[in-house]
Amino acid sequence: MTEAIATLRGRFDPSRHGALLALVVIVLFNLAVTPNFFQAQTLFVNISQVATIAIVAMGMTLVIATGGIDLSVGAIMALSGALAPLIFLSDFATANPGLGLAAAIVVPILVALCCGVFNGVLVSVLGVQPIVATLIFFISGRGLAQVLTNGNLQTFTHPSFSYLGTGKVLGLPFQGWLVLLIAVVLFWVVTRSVFGRQLLAVGGNERAARLSGIPVHRVKIGAYVICGGLSGLAGLIVVAINSASDAARIGNLMELDAIAAAVVGGTLLQGGRAPIFGAVLGAVIIQLVKYTLLANGIADEVALIAKAGIIIAAVYLQQARKE
Amino acid sequence: MLDNTAFDLRRYLRGGGHSFGVWVALVAMILFGLMRYENFGGAYNISSFLNYNAMFIVISVGMCFVILTGGIDLSVGSVAAFTSVVAAYLSPYGIQVALPGAVLAGLAIGGVNALFVVVLRIPPFIATLATMLGAKGGALVISGAQTISIDWGSNFTKLGMEKAFDLLPWTIVITAVVVVALWIVLERTSLGRTVLAVGGGEDASTMMGLDVNRAKVFVYMLSGACGGLAGVFLASGFGAGQPLEGVGWELSAIASVVVGGTLLTGGMGSVGATVAGALLLGLVFNILNFENGRGVISLSAYWQMVIRGGFLFAVILLQSHLASRSKGATQ
């Protein structure tokens, strides 16, 4: 028995397994202390809240892996979330419901992808620092969304569209499955595909990557495009969940949440690593802690402080392991 | 700004990295405003403009120091919110207690940042991200998620309302003093030069025998103190402590620093150019207000955000163009 524990301890790597351990601890704690934790409704609520963060966090992981960062994700969410209702509530859509719905999903994501291209080109071709480059959309993207909607809150009832947010597959929320699907696909991309290998190489040592014939510009733009696209998708989901679109609030502070989730999940800020499932895990941990506090009567504000603490602890543990 | 005895304007403008552009743009914008709008150069506009932007100037300068060491401070906005509440709570004891109190609170939070970055070796981006969330939460906690009125009976109100020596509002005077003091620190003290050296090469600085840790602790605490001062201005400006304000301030500060020509990776930059950058960004809004007032175009507040973003974009393009040109010339 002691031998088994010793082997387990020997193979425990805080940077890789720390997050998992933390998750287990939190779940156990909740099972013991929080009332109604082990219920379907709790699960659904948590899944739907985590889903959007997890999706954006996975995109953010790819960008950070190239050595960059994307501060515009919240603004892109707002933009896509504002566009969707505009489209499916328009005259065109009421005349052609099927086409209208399709457009309401495709067009915002296309726009989001274009924002990603903008960011990517600025960073790779013009050599602008990622913080500064993505700052542009951070500042103006939400404003753009508000211009389009004239600052108005758009509410609607559109069962087909709302499926994105409230639908259920095999009893669990649709977004949960979506997160899993995206995670599996991205995991395959990062670990198996040529693009994934090139992405990690660019983040690991850009000069060496270029010298080895890797199309550095294309790879970086690709990362920002994927991140932008995922942000666009997240925006659609948020709107679908709420059946309402408020350009001022969608995706507020999402960039921080996404970065925090990525970091807690093991992404290194200097690039070269892209733990996709880690990002999901990070989002789950942060969400669970928030829920734990709330369910046990602790104020929302304190949850912010707790979130801060988790981030510091997670990064510190990872550093300790590296040295 | 390397030879202070013989002030060579050309050398100054050229030597400060890409800061030449910001002065040109600032002057151009001021001239534009003066020519186009009647009250632009009037005492009221200047005074209220500087009064409002004092907060941003102060945190931009603090941010400049942090960025010069190659770090970043994302917590300044939340610190300002937090300390504005502190200032409001302390206002009954008068400005002489409230101001130092708030600045000390900011200093303390800066100290936490320094602890994370220097002792725990956490990357500044993450460390100050965490403090930002923590301070935000803290602000909501101590204020009960409400704005806290300042004590209108105390002399705290003098800050925004009265004028020092009957000339300029106190906020502007204090800001000017702080800016000049920090300018001297950066250019003429060992600590200031160490800050620049650390950003230019941390390992090299250690090997040169410089106290890198002291410089880092200094800049984060300074940035916190600047956030504290901004919080006092915030409270006096709104007449109440604002726990929910400050969102996005750090990014405005970063934008000012970048526009002012400081390298985001550190090692090169100046206090003056940062102030110019903050003024420039503030002027964009000021001019937009005037345009709206003219009635020729009617820009909603949302357009202003878009234009601000577009402006930053233009500045970036310009800097990147200048950078690639100068690189070609020296090599």
Place this chain on the structure above:
Amino acid sequence: MTDLIEMTGIGKSFAGIIALQDASLSIRPGEVHAIIGQNGAGKSTLIKILTGVYRRDAGDVRMTGTPLVVTTPREAQDAGIATIYQELSLVPLRSVTENVVMGYEPRTRLGLIDWKAAHARTREILARFGVDVDVTRQLGSYSTAIQQLVAIARAVSLDAKLVIMDEATSSLDDQEIETLFSVVKGLKASGVAVLYISHFLNELYQICDRVTIMRDGQTVATHDVAETTKLGLVSEMLGRDASEIQAAGLTALSGGHGDPGEVLLEAEDLRSKTGLRGTSFTIRKREIVGLGGLLGSGRTEAARAVFGLDALSAGAVRHHTGATLDTPAQAIALGMGFLTEDRKADGIIPHMSVRENITLALLPKLKRMGAVDRERERRLVSHYIEALQIKTSGMEQPIRELSGGNQQKVLLARWLALEPEILILDEPTRGVDVGAKFEIQSIIRKQVAEGLAVLLISSEFEELVEGADRIVVLQDGTSVSELQNPGVTEGALINAIAHHHERSAA
């Protein structure tokens, strides 16, 4: 006479790996003392203990008889020990003056920095070295040589009793090295001791009094330089027999015995913004073409231009297939490889495994439906690990854990895996221990015999002289002459370079 510095019984380990074991060093006041040994022998570690960068685990350090307690670089400086490191330890973004006086700035009465005095002092110190530059400009705007001299100026200005020079000449040309030597002699004349670390044994004989040899973390011996031979020093460094080394020659490249084939690439009158001003050379099958010349003569720039990294403003690179070489990707597709001189900066991907590093340039060819063909990859990597004798615990080991020599082999494997027609090697054995060096050189020669064409850049004259079949001599970006092996001697090469130096001066 008490020794200025006396280090005895020094021990130091890093995470369980022993770097120094019972190492010792003694320096007399006012002498120029050399310390030599292979990479990993412990020279740098010993120095860093002396200067406070590392803390020793065991042993004693004394300065003029009294125990020396130094825990930070600053304390070492205050104790009178100044260091000039191999990697530039100055700040390029700051001005020349700042780099010289930083931390010891002259003050005005108010306690603020007196820049006027600082600039004046800096100019004065630099004048002693014959350097006359605008001290208010950024250090980085000057050449590496000037920067190195500024580093020395800083050391000298701190009133040191001991100046440590760690590979100070690695980026200097002959003239600048002469300047450095006169600085060293000047220091000696004023009673300052110099600790001189260098790979270049020739330099020892020019300025050093005594030499200490280190090997595997221990001090092997200390001799008066006048009583040693180069061969003797090398054998002590390697722990091998002197006569054995003499027989094998100093390199394994054995140039001049090949059988060159058709022309694969022709560089014609290349001109570029990177400093090329009319460089021409040809690369032929089964041949090693060397590019010889001083630092700054354009060798690496020529290689970069040919590989599609830098743009040409005039001239042409003609590949035998007629295709153009505008990007590295195109060059690689045409069967070219480029082993760069700084593997840390643009060679290895540190966190990635040996396997991933080897196949990095091969990815397009390993594609199978968008994914990497793991089977083929593994087979390929195993083959090269064995063929190049790469010492690793397995192909999944992160490359940063390997020694310099093995990392270099991994990078060589990266390019050989492409089965290239033309391979550009820029300082292929720099920073590599002697054993790995021989192995790399033999591998290259074998590949050449089987058809590979090589463009070789090396600062080690021996490597070039003994290894290349032909040497194209570059000077200031222009190709000036060509030497043919067999028959080239080091003297002939130096002559060819110097000859044109004089010509251009006249």
